[in-house]
Amino acid sequence: MSWQIEKQAYEYPWTKTIFNDCLQVGYCCWVIERGDTLVGYGVMSVAVGESHLLNLCVHPDYQSIGLGRMLLSHLLEIAVERYANMTFLEVRPSNFSAIKLYLENGFDEIGVRRNYYPAKMGQREDALILARTVVRGDEFSE
Numbered sequence: 001m002s003w004q005i006e007k008q009a010y011e012y013p014w015t016k017t018i019f020n021d022c023l024q025v026g027y028c029c030w031v032i033e034r035g036d037t038l039v040g041y042g043v044m045s046v047a048v049g050e051s052h053l054l055n056l057c058v059h060p061d062y063q064s065i066g067l068g069r070m071l072l073s074h075l076l077e078i079a080v081e082r083y084a085n086m087t088f089l090e091v092r093p094s095n096f097s098a099i100k101l102y103l104e105n106g107f108d109e110i111g112v113r114r115n116y117y118p119a120k121m122g123q124r125e126d127a128l129i130l131a132r133t134v135v136r137g138d139e140f141s142e
């Protein structure tokens with residue numbers, strides 16, 4: 001179940017309500033399974049030529065074996081199919097592995113949202129805003 005993975009993968013996880021809301025409004029929600037086990041998922045909204053990657057998560061036991069990259073590629077393909085031409089996402093500046101993944105997959109930093117995320121001791125952490133164009137015919141490596 002996505003929420004169980006979420007709690008293990010993030011210090012500040014989404015709530016069940018957020019997952020339910022994403023499903024109810026019809027966002028693109030994809031999962032990766034290994035056998036009968038759900039090991040990762042991605043959530044993306046697509047509307048008016050833009051897609052927003054809202055969550056990309058792989059169970060800690062299955063990280064660094066290529067699943068995050070595969071899921072990201074798949075979501076970018078879906079974005080193109082649904083006529084998006086830009087994809088946006090936010091990421092914590094401290095999330096080095098995620099930033100590396102995104103930069104290697106064509107994203108660039110386009111801005112910062114100050115004090116966007118909760119952080120330790122009641123503090124806040126900025127969000128980096130990353131974006132990339134998605135064009136029909138692009139190769140999204142898998």
Ligand SMILES: CC(C)(COP(=O)(O)OP(=O)(O)OC[C@H]1O[C@@H](n2cnc3c(N)ncnc32)[C@H](O)[C@@H]1OP(=O)(O)O)[C@@H](O)C(=O)NCCC(=O)NCCS
Pocket residue numbers: 009010055056057058059062063064065066067068069070090091092095096097098100101104
């Ligand atoms: C970010 C995340 C989705 C990456 O998924 P993954 O399956 O571990 O990543 P992959 O094995 O597909 O690796 C793809 C790239 O990610 C980066 N990466 C993955 N693990 C890494 C690590 N431990 N250290 C540094 N970079 C790493 C690398 O760029 C890697 O490419 P490379 O192998 O060619 O160097 C995963 O680590 C995760 O779920 N993290 C917790 C949730 C999260 O932070 N999500 C992103 C929110 S914006």
